[in-house]
Amino acid sequence: MNPILSVFETSPDRGRGLARDMRVRWALEEVRQPYDVRLVSFSALEEPAHRARNPFGQIPTYEDGELSLFESGAIVLHIAEQHSGLLPVDVTARGRALAWIFAAIDTVEPPIFDLDIAGIVEGGKPWHAERKPMLEDRVRTRLRELAAWLGERDWLEGEFTAGDLMMVTVLRRLQGSDLLGEQPGLAAYVARAEARPAFSRAFASQKAVYDNAEGRSA
Amino acid sequence: MNPILSVFETSPDRGRGLARDMRVRWALEEVRQPYDVRLVSFSALEEPAHRARNPFGQIPTYEDGELSLFESGAIVLHIAEQHSGLLPVDVTARGRALAWIFAAIDTVEPPIFDLDIAGIVEGGKPWHAERKPMLEDRVRTRLRELAAWLGERDWLEGEFTAGDLMMVTVLRRLQGSDLLGEQPGLAAYVARAEARPAFSRAFASQKAVYDNAEGRSA
Numbered sequence: 001m002n003p004i005l006s007v008f009e010t011s012p013d014r015g016r017g018l019a020r021d022m023r024v025r026w027a028l029e030e031v032r033q034p035y036d037v038r039l040v041s042f043s044a045l046e047e048p049a050h051r052a053r054n055p056f057g058q059i060p061t062y063e064d065g066e067l068s069l070f071e072s073g074a075i076v077l078h079i080a081e082q083h084s085g086l087l088p089v090d091v092t093a094r095g096r097a098l099a100w101i102f103a104a105i106d107t108v109e110p111p112i113f114d115l116d117i118a119g120i121v122e123g124g125k126p127w128h129a130e131r132k133p134m135l136e137d138r139v140r141t142r143l144r145e146l147a148a149w150l151g152e153r154d155w156l157e158g159e160f161t162a163g164d165l166m167m168v169t170v171l172r173r174l175q176g177s178d179l180l181g182e183q184p185g186l187a188a189y190v191a192r193a194e195a196r197p198a199f200s201r202a203f204a205s206q207k208a209v210y211d212n213a214e215g216r217s218a
Numbered sequence: 219m220n221p222i223l224s225v226f227e228t229s230p231d232r233g234r235g236l237a238r239d240m241r242v243r244w245a246l247e248e249v250r251q252p253y254d255v256r257l258v259s260f261s262a263l264e265e266p267a268h269r270a271r272n273p274f275g276q277i278p279t280y281e282d283g284e285l286s287l288f289e290s291g292a293i294v295l296h297i298a299e300q301h302s303g304l305l306p307v308d309v310t311a312r313g314r315a316l317a318w319i320f321a322a323i324d325t326v327e328p329p330i331f332d333l334d335i336a337g338i339v340e341g342g343k344p345w346h347a348e349r350k351p352m353l354e355d356r357v358r359t360r361l362r363e364l365a366a367w368l369g370e371r372d373w374l375e376g377e378f379t380a381g382d383l384m385m386v387t388v389l390r391r392l393q394g395s396d397l398l399g400e401q402p403g404l405a406a407y408v409a410r411a412e413a414r415p416a417f418s419r420a421f422a423s424q425k426a427v428y429d430n431a432e433g434r435s436a
Contacts, residue, residue, distance in 0.1 A: 055321075055363050055364065055366065055367035056325050056363050058325070066310050067310045069313050069316075070321070071316075071320035071321050071324060071325070072324075073320040073323075073324060074313070074317040074319065074320040078316060091285065091300075092284050092285045095285045095287050096287070098287075098292040099287050099292040101292065102291040102323070103273075103274065103288070103289050105324050106289060106290075106291055106323050106324070106327075107274050107276070107289070109324075110328055110331070113328070114332065121352075122349075125345070125348075126345070127344070127345035127349075131340075142274065145273050145274050146273065146274075148269075148273065149273035
């Protein structure tokens with residue numbers, strides 16, 4: 001039995017791989033674990049069957065035998081623990097990878113998410129023009145700090161880990177803004193990650209779901 | 219050699235235990251691991267010595283022998299992995315605890331943090347009165363969903379885990395707002411956690427740091 005991943009039936013990012021199932025797909029491809037997909041419509045996010053899998057009504061969810069998981073970070077970490085290749089065994093190196101997983105989600109993503117959401121939810125409000133530069137500066141600060149750490153490294157701690165996987169999916173949310181381009185080292189880091197075969201396979205899988213949904217509704 | 223935790227020399231929360239070192243102190247008390255503290259001033263957060271420990275200039279940081287860690291979530295998880303009592307051994311129960319650690323940081327905390335920060339940074343802006351109810355409603359949604367999950371349970375998954383520890387520290391940021399009181403089940407959950415002896419010891423330790431700093435500067 002393959003694990004089952006719940007994903008949007010029609011992703012709001014139009015197949016650009018920005019929804020949080022992309023992290024899990026990528027991790028599964030890195031460790032060569034086949035999986036099945038359950039397509040979830042927006043209305044189904046509210047239904048008891050989905051809420052039982054995720055109390056907050058989000059995707060992705062992940063079921064593997066008796067284990068039912070939610071939160072993309074937890075799912076990626078679980079996969080990294082169950083397979084080799086994404087999390088070092090050495091306790092010190094493992095700790096560093098954990099630090100980057102949490103830095104991606106808890107320090108770098110929040111200002112990027114806030115900027116994104118403000119554009120969507122408050123883009124038409126009179127104050128958005130004044131708030132936007134403030135939100136962008138918060139993002140710039142984190143990108144500058146991250147770029148300073150990365151320096152000439154290929155990956156955050158030498159070898160590619162789940163920490164890089166999480167960080168790159170966070171930085172990819174900046175597609176369409178100029179902020180990532182202001183830090184060429186980070187743009188190159190994202191490009192290096194996107195060139196991994198596992199990333200390409202994951203990206204193609206999620207894009208196929210979106211393209212199929214479009215085809216059915218045409 | 220005890221592990222060393224970096225904390226604010228003078229916490230902006232005036233000793234209410236809302237800074238992120240509280241999570242780590244609590245985890246260390248739960249597993250009965252003694253630790254030493256390094257006091258960091260705000261200006262020292264910018265210095266190379268601190269940036270080497272945390273590229274984003276935040277507290278807490280954690281050093282244990284060769285391992286230098288940052289991100290409170292990663293530190294708590296590391297402690298939970300190194301000692302028994304905070305993370306179940308069974309792979310299914312462990313996965314559930316991971317899900318709640320990430321739910322606390324990635325789903326419940328962001329709207330609480332946004333509400334908090336908006337009051338501090340944008341409290342004087344003309345738009346704050348219109349944005350505040352919107353931010354409060356985002357918090358309400360997450361609290362309602364969390365309360366629905368918790369129901370009559372004492373803890374999120376039966377036994378107290380690092381997931382509860384993280385979630386409670388997130389909910390405690392709502393001190394001083396009425397939002398937590400709107401969900402009596404969650405308020406009782408926080409009170410239940412605060413009644414744990416390990417929480418009390420951790421709270422007293424961080425409060426002593428603040429009280430000492432005040433004494434010195436009087």
